[in-house]
Amino acid sequence: MNGRQQKTTPQGAAAFxxxxxxxRDQRGLSLAELQKLTTFxxxxxxxxxxxxxxPTEQLAKACDQALGTDGELLRLFTALPREQVHRVRPAQLPARGRHFVGRDGHVARMSAEIDQASRRALMSVMCLDGPAGVGKTALAIQWAHVVAERFPDGILFTNLxxxxxxxxxxxxxxxxxDFLVALGVGPLAIPPGMDQRIGQYRSLLAGKRMMVVLDNAVTAEQVRPLLPGSDGCLALVTSRNRLAGLSTRDDAIRMSVGPLNAEExxxxxxxxxxxxxHEDPEATRDLAMLCAGFPLALRIAAERANDRDHLALARLATMLTSQTKRLEVLSVGGDDSAALRAAFSxxxxxxxxxxTSLFRLLSVHPGPEFxxxxxxxxxxxxxAETQGRLDALVQTHLIEETGEDRYRFHDLLRLYAAECAEADEPEPARRAATERVLRWYLSAxxxxxxxxxxxxxxAERNVPAMPTTPEFLGYDEAADWCETERVNLANASQEAAELGLDDIAVGLPIVLCxxxxxxxxxxxWTRPHELALEICCANGDTAGFAFLVNNLGNAFLDLGRPWKALACYxxxxxxxxxxxxFGLAWTLIGIGRAYHALGELRHAADVxxxxxTMFTGLNVALGSAIAQSYVGEVCHDMGQHQTAREYLExxxxxxxxxxxxxxxCALDKLAIVCRHLDDLDRAIMHLERALAARTELGDRREQARTLDLLADLYIADNRTAHGRDALxxxxxxxRDVDDELRAAQAQQRLDSMRPAVSRGAHVDRTLRTGGR
Structure with a gap:
């Protein structure tokens, strides 16, 4: 990912x-209206x-055409000052806190272990375990910043x-x-199966010196697929559990982290x-004792003391001690979080x-971010009202803002919010809040x-819109929202099933098919589908069952399990x-795809x-055309290229x-067939038409892939200037869709163009695989 590229200076970008x-203002257009005219x-x-x-050359051209500027924006873009910049390496490590004390023994041992691993050129795994709120994450982040320069290829971080x-x-x-995206892989280039993702991830890390910080792990099985395979890399894991499996199978170095001592x-x-x-060391010691050495509780207590500057620390210590009706001050019965409850309160x-109502009820949200x-x-x-209240909660550190329009709880604070909701909100109120947010996800x-x-x-379920249901202006915006919310949507379906909200549990995987x-x-999404299928069985909803099991067939096919897919279909x-x-005709499409994946080409063609035939009889032209495109693809794989061409045309x-x-998609297939028939002109024509279709839709991901393929064909046809422009x-x-890996690969080809004669094998290979 690292490397040099040309970039417009900030002043130039601002001027453009x-x-x-x-x-735009002169033409009286809104951004939404300009979007429709440019597809950006x-x-x-x-x-x-x-x-x-x-700004980009393509954007300048598109806006010139839409705004009727006679090329003014393109001329300005061409004249803008440029600067050489390096591609940004992954740097996901959170900032370290200003106040960090103790842990000298841990820091020394961790540094010694990494020194030894470096001398032996080994991949190292270190695990920090300990109770909730003891400061495992703070220690990991603090130390990771100290040794960050030893990992010049970047640092990945995630909360598990x-x-x-x-x-x-x-x-x-x-x-x-998420790691593959951070390493520059576009969402559509990520393989569906776990093993393929592990292979791609470790291949990208091969030969690099990177640190991977895996915070808040629960089991060794959760961690193991995320470990690098390359010498010189480090995996730093934190967990409340002792992950003995990593020590025995993966040679991990395990260190337990306990509470700070009284002095610390x-x-x-x-x-x-x-x-x-400084003025009242005795009260300070009392306050420290009540926090039981847990850094999280100590920090919250200190912040509250700073917020109440008019009160003596001794008085604050007494207030903390008195919070005993429901929130124990110190841990009892092995409950490590008891001291934290009082501080949170x-x-x-x-x-x-x-x-307080918002804080409590947010605990019913089905996912980690909202x-x-x-x-x-x-x-x-x-x-507007919600935004103001969320900002207030961020200011008090009860929730955190993680990005534009994204918020989350610290995990312990979410547990505390759930306790408050159970204690202070009647069960009907909690149920109503849960159902509202689950219905909102179905509506959105x-x-x-x-x-x-x-x-x-x-896929239409006639779900009524809610006041805050988002409005999407195009395919990319809708698909990107689904990407951002993918975990919440799956959790919403599963939680709805568990609560008996059958229409939501069944509806979500259908509307998102x-x-x-x-x-x-x-x-x-596998478990939500299974629960929704159980609901359909219990309710006698055969139509819903058929739709969902058809969905599962698609899933198993994408996950490389065509026999299971075939059983579902x-x-x-x-x-x-x-x-x-109508549904039967679509299921036959799935069965044909499964046979195709199994190499049973004749069966696939027949299905x-x-x-x-069914679609034609139903007068469903879309289904008929898609079926014919699949017949053409199978004919191509059977070596019947001319027949394939006829079907696809x-x-x-x-x-x-x-x-x-x-x-x-059909034009892509047709281009592949034409290339095999040595009809390069028509292959290029078909890809140009595919590009026009994707430009009309505003699908920048597929535009990028089609342009990449077109560049190869132009170069093979000795149209080097066209090839350079396409690249x-x-x-x-x-870059518009943040696929930095493919952007870097295309840029590298652009920087070192080779003669067309040397590209033939690459063109054949690229087109045979559809550029994927």
């Missing part, structure tokens, strides 16, 4: 943005106008949520997905509180009633699904035969043909007015 806004998203255009995103109020630890497959605890309080702690009881709209659904407030999922599945009414099919985030087939010809023409995305545009598109 100001000029773009001036032209509203948020991207706004960021360019404010100098927060780099091993001990979380939702009781849903992070799935290794989802963490690998008083030192931390003194460091944070300052003058008053100080911040909580200082809130007004509106904030947006303003989701929080508003929990408490039934509008966006339906809104996104309508965009992603445009023209395919089979095309998102699941296209982006393939199957890891967290056959269950759907048995239900739909004689009852639902696809049956599907096409018919499919493309049928799809153009019906589904531009499906048309783009430049591909680099821009890859």
């Amino acid at each position: 943005g100001a000029e773009l806004q001036r032209w 998203s509203r948020s991207h255009l706004g960021n360019v106008e404010h100098g927060q995103r780099q 949520r091993g001990h979380d109020a939702s009781n849903r630890p992070a799935l290794p497959s989802e963490v690998l997905r 605890s008083a030192s931390l309080l003194t460091d944070v509180i300052g003058r008053r702690a 100080w911040s909580y009881t200082a809130l007004d009633s509106g904030l 947006s303003v709209a989701a929080a508003g659904a929990v408490v039934d407030l509008d966006l 999922g339906q809104a996104a699904g309508r965009i992603i599945s445009a023209g395919r009414g089979y 095309d998102y699941l099919y296209r982006r393939k985030p199957w890891g967290p 056959r269950q759907a087939l048995a239900i739909r035969r004689g009852n639902d010809d 696809f043909t049956q599907s096409e 018919v499919a493309v023409e049928l799809l153009r007015p019906l589904d531009r995305q499906a048309e783009g 430049r545009r591909a680099v821009d598109a890859y």
